[in-house]
Amino acid sequence: EAGVTQFPSHSVIEKGQTVTLRCDPISGHDNLYWYRRVMGKEIKFLLHFVKESKQDESGMPNNRFLAERTGGTYSTLKVQPAELEDSGVYFCASSQDSGGFYNEQFFGPGTRLTVL
Amino acid sequence: KQEVTQIPAALSVPEGENLVLNCSFTDSAIYNLQWFRQDPGKGLTSLLLIQSSQREQTSGRLNASLDKSSGRSTLYIAASQPGDSATYLCAVSTDRGSTLGRLYFGRGTQLTVWP
Numbered sequence: 001e002a003g004v005t006q007f008p009s010h011s012v013i014e015k016g017q018t019v020t021l022r023c024d025p026i027s028g029h030d031n032l033y034w035y036r037r038v039m040g041k042e043i044k045f046l047l048h049f050v051k052e053s054k055q056d057e058s059g060m061p062n063n064r065f066l067a068e069r070t071g072g073t074y075s076t077l078k079v080q081p082a083e084l085e086d087s088g089v090y091f092c093a094s095s096q097d098s099g100g101f102y103n104e105q106f107f108g109p110g111t112r113l114t115v116l
Numbered sequence: 117k118q119e120v121t122q123i124p125a126a127l128s129v130p131e132g133e134n135l136v137l138n139c140s141f142t143d144s145a146i147y148n149l150q151w152f153r154q155d156p157g158k159g160l161t162s163l164l165l166i167q168s169s170q171r172e173q174t175s176g177r178l179n180a181s182l183d184k185s186s187g188r189s190t191l192y193i194a195a196s197q198p199g200d201s202a203t204y205l206c207a208v209s210t211d212r213g214s215t216l217g218r219l220y221f222g223r224g225t226q227l228t229v230w231p
Contacts, residue, residue, distance in 0.1 A: 042120070
């Protein structure tokens with residue numbers, strides 16, 4: 001069974017440009033999460049999808065970040081326009097939803113974003 | 117607001133030693149606790165998950181315990197090997213309303229096991 005995949009693995013862009021990150025969760029996992037780790041800090045939650053609905057987006061830093069999950073399958077996270085402080089590693093995770101119980105989260109390899 | 121602390125930040129030991137990594141959290145209203153391993157430049161690999169109603173979980177040479185009331189968890193690694201070298205992360209999920217399921221992470225313990 002394929003794990004969580006993320007694309008691209010690395011992205012280097014200039015300040016003001018737009019970047020879109022993609023996450024493909026494990027097949028059948030209704031829960032999809034985005035997290036971010038900036039240099040020297042702990043991994044922090046960004047948002048949580050249940051199928052195509054945003055369950056919790058309280059971790060999104062500002063309105064330059066837009067996440068979508070069309071059809072409840074893969075998800076995209078767009079940063080527009082990118083700022084220097086957006087640099088970091090963006091992780092995606094997924095988990096099964098077993099009757100309301102939140103289970104083990106499986107993480108992708110991350111996308112390393114560098115904004116110059 | 118949930119805060120997760122991991123001690124020590126770094127640990128360097130010779131092969132064969134038994135290790136204890138510590139994790140503490142400020143809000144005891146957790147749903148579960150996960151221990152992860154992260155190798156340099158790689159993603160997170162889930163090692164163990166403990167539900168809030170459980171006291172411990174074991175997988176091979178790893179044993180994780182949970183004391184929810186005191187806000188503590190430990191990861192015990194028996195007979196450490198150089199291949200255990202990695203960063204170990206502790207994360208708790210909340211048991212509160214709409215934020216149910218989100219993970220709060222510590223900064224990790226960077227472990228080096230030398231031959």
